[in-house]
Amino acid sequence: xxxxxxxxxxxxxxxxxxxxxxxxxxxxxxxxxxxxxxxxxxxxxxxxxxxxxxxxxxxxxxxxxxxxxxxxxxxxxxxxxxxxxxxxxxxxxxxxxxxxxxxxxxxxxxxxxxxxxxxxxxxxxxxxxxxxxxxxxxxxxxxxxxxxxxxxxxxxxxxxxxxxxxxxxxxxxxxxxxxxxxxxxxxxxxxxxxxxxxxxxxxxxxxxxxxxxxxxxxxxxxxxxxxxxxxxxxxxxxxxxxxxxxxxxxxxx
Amino acid sequence: xxxxxxxxxxxxxxxxxxxxxxxxxxxxxxxxxxxxxxxxxxxxxxxxxxxxxxxxxxxxxxxxxxxxxxxxxxxxxxxxxxxxxxxxxxxxxxxxxxxxxxxxxxxxxxxxxxxxxxxxxxxxxxxxxxxxxxxxxxxxxxxxxxxxxxxxxxxxxxxxxxxxxxxxxxxxxxxxxxxxxxxxxxxxxxxxxxxxxxxxxxxxxxxxxxxxxxxxxxxxxxxxxxxxxxxxxxxxxxxxxxxxxxxxxxxxxxxxxxxxxxxxxxxxxxxxxxxxxxxxxxxxxxxxxxxxxxxxxxxxxxxxxxxxxxxxx
Numbered sequence: 001x002x003x004x005x006x007x008x009x010x011x012x013x014x015x016x017x018x019x020x021x022x023x024x025x026x027x028x029x030x031x032x033x034x035x036x037x038x039x040x041x042x043x044x045x046x047x048x049x050x051x052x053x054x055x056x057x058x059x060x061x062x063x064x065x066x067x068x069x070x071x072x073x074x075x076x077x078x079x080x081x082x083x084x085x086x087x088x089x090x091x092x093x094x095x096x097x098x099x100x101x102x103x104x105x106x107x108x109x110x111x112x113x114x115x116x117x118x119x120x121x122x123x124x125x126x127x128x129x130x131x132x133x134x135x136x137x138x139x140x141x142x143x144x145x146x147x148x149x150x151x152x153x154x155x156x157x158x159x160x161x162x163x164x165x166x167x168x169x170x171x172x173x174x175x176x177x178x179x180x181x182x183x184x185x186x187x188x189x190x191x192x193x194x195x196x197x198x199x200x201x202x203x204x205x206x207x208x209x210x211x212x213x214x215x216x217x218x219x220x221x222x223x224x225x226x227x228x229x230x231x232x233x234x235x236x237x238x239x240x241x242x243x244x245x246x247x248x249x250x251x252x253x
Numbered sequence: 254x255x256x257x258x259x260x261x262x263x264x265x266x267x268x269x270x271x272x273x274x275x276x277x278x279x280x281x282x283x284x285x286x287x288x289x290x291x292x293x294x295x296x297x298x299x300x301x302x303x304x305x306x307x308x309x310x311x312x313x314x315x316x317x318x319x320x321x322x323x324x325x326x327x328x329x330x331x332x333x334x335x336x337x338x339x340x341x342x343x344x345x346x347x348x349x350x351x352x353x354x355x356x357x358x359x360x361x362x363x364x365x366x367x368x369x370x371x372x373x374x375x376x377x378x379x380x381x382x383x384x385x386x387x388x389x390x391x392x393x394x395x396x397x398x399x400x401x402x403x404x405x406x407x408x409x410x411x412x413x414x415x416x417x418x419x420x421x422x423x424x425x426x427x428x429x430x431x432x433x434x435x436x437x438x439x440x441x442x443x444x445x446x447x448x449x450x451x452x453x454x455x456x457x458x459x460x461x462x463x464x465x466x467x468x469x470x471x472x473x474x475x476x477x478x479x480x481x482x483x484x485x486x487x488x489x490x491x492x493x494x495x496x497x498x499x500x501x502x503x504x505x506x507x508x509x510x511x512x513x514x515x516x517x518x519x520x521x522x523x524x525x526x527x528x529x530x531x532x533x534x535x536x537x538x539x540x541x542x543x544x545x546x547x548x549x550x551x552x553x554x555x556x557x558x559x560x561x562x563x564x565x566x
Contacts, residue, residue, distance in 0.1 A: 002327070007357060008354050008356075012350070086341055088341045090341060092358070093306050094305040094306050094307060095355075095359055097327075097360075
């Protein structure tokens, strides 16, 4: 293991993040605040409590998930795509490091960034609504695992993408709809039965449900299934990463 | 001297079927400077890319410092520095950070004194806190060199290091290269400037269409360059070279109106021109004109490339 190389990549990526700290943190904070104003106050005041939780509090876990999923993907995909785009990837190829070390460096930094943003949103949410976290341990575990798995996923997109359009297309066409329709802003039980059934095919439902359970003890799906879903998704991403490593797909000519 | 870089039958076929390296073999001794000379698209960059890990060879093998570049890539790459042909730098990063990053990638602890020395040597110290996008093209190239040197490589690849750079940088670069050679670093540089090969290389390898056409000591090449040809135009055509002139190995032009005499300006016994001219007069030949021509490295190079193209045609 070339630990110094992992450290070098990690620190370099974090510095890139810190250079744009204000933009990186400000935009999620502002958009979260807007969601609270729109959904929490304007619309939320007309929505009844959901199983004893005020609507404003109810959407907090979903909002955090929405942000860390999109941030994890965009940070990691951009992190590895940018060197490919500007040509500095030559350095990674010619250094005495392997693909796994590159993945740890880039994905580790991207996951750290989205975790930081997640925590900032949680704190921001605390200014708007009363928050009580029923199961802090599992909450943290869900948070960290989601940051990691979606950063892995973003890394894969960054490797696959050959232009900026491809970099955007999966987050835009697949991930954002899945997250919005995954119960970020509502409980699946509020849907007509047919759409409830459709929702169970959306993997993000399981993530948000599990995460929300760690806050309020409320879940749309059994907790075990949520854990299985996040484990399966992480496993899938790791398998794809391993395949990329074995075949050299889109890394080397 | 032991070999530092050993390339054996190295092949590279790209996905589109283009064969960029056709079984290239080459041995480079420790501490020597080899100039890899060839026209655009000859396979120079592909060869360097295959040795440095940028592209995976399709066949054959290569060792650097005795380590296979594919199977023992960590050991092989840890002693290699690469200055790529294209300028590629993270535009928003500070010079000193990008240089430190390179050292980290090679698994080495930060070394402030070394970093300062290398940056000073490349006249980058004053610019160390500038973002790389604020630098001129020549300065950016210096940064690439600093990044390649910061992990103290034993083998340095310079891919077209002086393409499009100013005279000052070229001179600085040659100075750096000589300094590295003095430390025993092996240097491989690709170029299509023959003067560059003449100025700093110990040996010259000529590559074209993925094949090494020649590897020769620069001095031996220079000696070949010392050869000149004297063309003697005759006032009246002749049918054959007179027997009295047989010792001079003269070539008669097809029209019979000119003779060519090959000689070496650095020859031990002089050029023989005075004796030849006397002998010509004694043979009763009247001369109408004289020209001398010299074969330059450029001509040798162009000749080799042309021969190869005629062979494959």
